[in-house]
Amino acid sequence: MTNGIAISFGIIIIMMLIQASVSIWRFNEVRLEFEQVVDVYNLRMNLVQKMRVISRERAPILFTMIAAEDAFELDDLLMEFQQLGSQFLAVRDELLHTGLSEEETKLLEKHRQLARSVVPEQREVIALINNGHTALARELLVKRVSPHQLQALEQLDELINYESRQSKKAMENARVLFAKTQTELGLTTTIGSLISIIIGVLVSVRFTYYIKKLKKNKDDLESIVEQRTGELMESNKKLEYSANYDSLTGLPNRSLFIVLLGQALKQVKRNDLSVALFFIDLDGFKAINDNYGHDYGDELLRQVATRLKAQVREEDAVFRLGGDEFTLIIPHLDNENNVKIIAEKIISILSKPFDVFAQQCHIGCSIGIAIYPRQAVDLDELIKNSDTAMYDVKKSGKNNYKIYQQ
Numbered sequence: 001m002t003n004g005i006a007i008s009f010g011i012i013i014i015m016m017l018i019q020a021s022v023s024i025w026r027f028n029e030v031r032l033e034f035e036q037v038v039d040v041y042n043l044r045m046n047l048v049q050k051m052r053v054i055s056r057e058r059a060p061i062l063f064t065m066i067a068a069e070d071a072f073e074l075d076d077l078l079m080e081f082q083q084l085g086s087q088f089l090a091v092r093d094e095l096l097h098t099g100l101s102e103e104e105t106k107l108l109e110k111h112r113q114l115a116r117s118v119v120p121e122q123r124e125v126i127a128l129i130n131n132g133h134t135a136l137a138r139e140l141l142v143k144r145v146s147p148h149q150l151q152a153l154e155q156l157d158e159l160i161n162y163e164s165r166q167s168k169k170a171m172e173n174a175r176v177l178f179a180k181t182q183t184e185l186g187l188t189t190t191i192g193s194l195i196s197i198i199i200g201v202l203v204s205v206r207f208t209y210y211i212k213k214l215k216k217n218k219d220d221l222e223s224i225v226e227q228r229t230g231e232l233m234e235s236n237k238k239l240e241y242s243a244n245y246d247s248l249t250g251l252p253n254r255s256l257f258i259v260l261l262g263q264a265l266k267q268v269k270r271n272d273l274s275v276a277l278f279f280i281d282l283d284g285f286k287a288i289n290d291n292y293g294h295d296y297g298d299e300l301l302r303q304v305a306t307r308l309k310a311q312v313r314e315e316d317a318v319f320r321l322g323g324d325e326f327t328l329i330i331p332h333l334d335n336e337n338n339v340k341i342i343a344e345k346i347i348s349i350l351s352k353p354f355d356v357f358a359q360q361c362h363i364g365c366s367i368g369i370a371i372y373p374r375q376a377v378d379l380d381e382l383i384k385n386s387d388t389a390m391y392d393v394k395k396s397g398k399n400n401y402k403i404y405q406q
Helices: 002-058 061-067 071-096 102-130 134-199 201-244 254-271 285-292 294-311 338-351 379-395
Strands: 274-283 317-322 325-333 354-356 359-361 364-372 401-403
Touching (some): 061 102, 274 338, 325 338, 364 379, 379 401
Antiparallel strands (some): 274 325
């Protein structure tokens, strides 16, 4: 009888140890699987975000090419446009090698088809620019290329949302498995507590060891989740900033300019006010940049941005579209005569000498102004008319401003 009881207790103890060991093993498996899943989805999301940023950087280059004043600048812009395209394809290939699911492959293929449909139109725009047909190039870019590019970006957004949902789903599955493992180990602990009353301190000590190990693994898993989540949020913030702001001057870029201008026009329709759009192009900047180098030119652009920001109201917005082109949105305009005062003030502050790297230089600016809704019926026409007014100033002597006339 004594031997039978001892053998029974021994079997029970062995079974308990096996069950506890299996539970801990399953917990470690869940943790490793969760880490791998989170890493894969984070990698895919970062790659798709990178593709989106490259696409948004590539889109406004064609607009800048239309406004390019010389062949060298046009060649540089074309080279930048092609390099971004190569970077996009490299990131896309890297994404394909992460082992995409059928749904992910389908979404990416849909974006590829949209992107391929835009390529011939982009080539047509570039051909028109090279042949000097800037008006036709701008019309094709506004009416066909830009909407198609926007559709491609929206498809990338859909893929990003899908990756986000899959990541959350994977996290939820890991939590379910973790809860199940925790329940099983809790049951084992309860049985062990009952048996420990009979068999003494040995079983109690053994289970205490496993419980501590489980708690440590649980704390490690929670720490990993918190760390990865923080890294992903920080990465998203950086990507969002780089997509909407100019890295040189810190001003909002062309992408955010289009969004905010659209919002301003919607508010005008509701409040029966006007919106003034200034196109500001620096006079003499190219010569300074060629003579003193890009570092000198970059510092000059930063100082121009600082002066422009200091002269506008809190509700106004200054943007850098690229090169030496800036724009200014003046919403809630109740007196159109104010645009003349603002334009003269800008010309005055930019005509004052700049101290760049302990050396003075002088520039001017040509300003084209269009007012919505009196001089434009929509966003595209407002941009076109202010740009046209600016080029009229360039042709008539520079360092002045002009309000668009029909």
